Amino acid sequence: MQNRNIQWIPTGQVGVVSLDIPVISFGNKRPKIIITSSVHGDEVLGLAIISQLVDYVETHDIQGTVSFLLAANPAAQFFGQRVSPQDFKDLNRLGAGNARGYYTDRLASTLFEFLCDYDFVVNIHEFEMHTPVTTFFIGAGDEKVQKKILQGIKAFAPEIMWVTNPQNERDVQYQNTLDAALAKAGVPSFIIETVQLPFITERKINQVADGLINLMAHLGIVTAKNRKNTNSETETMKFYRNEITTDLAGFWEPRKLSLFTPIKAGDTIGEIRTLPDFEVHSVFSPISGTLIQLRHRQLVGTGSSIFSIGVKPES
Ligand SMILES: [Zn+2]
Incomplete structure (x- = not known):
């Protein structure tokens, strides 16, 4: 059984309600990976994946640190909404944030600083539409970090990789995601997108959890034993x-x-x-x-x- 540590990151307060982010960690060395849930407050699917991963790391040897950030946007989650009613700003469009800005700017800044200490960051999101297990490759950062991200995505083995299209005006907004800011700071990071929690099948939940364990194995944190990549033999389909x-x-x-x-x-x-x-x-x-x-x-x-x-x- 691994030692586990739970910490709370303070991000502010409204009235008497503290807006603290819980992070549960296993291990204490490098390399360090962190999986986040609920950057958008109404997207809680990450918790279904993290449940499986907590069970896994508690019962396996790990060489490094595995952390789970359970609610990246606590005020938005409180209201079951995508964004916080404090300022209605989208936490995933503020890049590295601003420590002197509105609440969500400050939240982005706090999160960014915290996540920069990790060697790999994965943010779990969900789409309102039926969606295969998708990783989003934004293409931010230098060649070195992009290579690490692509190798991480290969280990994770999604059903499809969504890549930004430089010709598509709507894709420009993703250069302001938390993931793009991390990549620009040299921290490899990618987004996982799936369908919403009520629509996802058991098989897809397992596929995402297995993919993340394979990513941990790729980073040398766990030993990949008896785990096969469901999708790794074939080249991942890339789409605009x-x-x-x-x-x-x-x-x-x-x-x-x-x-x-x-x-x-x-x-x-x-x-x-x-x-x-x-x-x-x-x-x-x-x-x-x-x-x-x-x-x-x-x-x-x-x-x-x-x-x-x-x-x-x-x-
Ligand atoms: Zn989202």
Whole structure:
């Protein structure tokens, strides 16, 4: 049984409520890896993964340190929201933050400083749409750190790797993520994205947990024994992600399409019944590629994302 240590990182206070971040750590040497959950307060899937990893590190020898940061945005989590109602700023769009700014700027700064002491950082997020086990490679930082990130992603073995497209204006915002700030500071870091906790299968939870154990093995923290990479034999599929948003508001019903279905421009992806007339409007894909995300049956508003088409990068 490993020794474990629980620490609380103070980030501020509202009224009499302290906003402290709990971190549970096993081991005390280098190399050090940290897995974070809930940078967005409504994304708690990381805890399902961390539950498995805590059980694993408690019962295996580790050479180094494994830490889990359980709630990166405690005020947002308190309200079950993506962002904190203190200032409504997105913690994952503030880079390294600002210790003299608004609450979320300060939170970003505190987190950034804390995470900089680690040799590898993984931030677990979730998407509202059905999504395969995805790692997001932002491409920030110098060649050396990018190489470490890509090797880490290879060890983790996601189903797909989403890469930023320099031609896509919407992708520019990701240069201000916490992960991009860490990479620029020389700390390898990547984001894991999956579907939301209520929709994820047992198999996918295990796949993410196994992938993270393989990443720990790659860093020399655990010995990879009897663990096989579900996806490591094949080259990870890389995609630019084209997120399609709806012009129409109403009740969205997707077609029964599996993720990874090849899509041609003009193919029907689902239909929207506008309200209050319940008129049926087919929704077509504007581009060709691979279906990599699909929103489940839901009431959607103007501009809601409803599906994403992956397109292979040129090289
Ligand atoms: Zn998120």
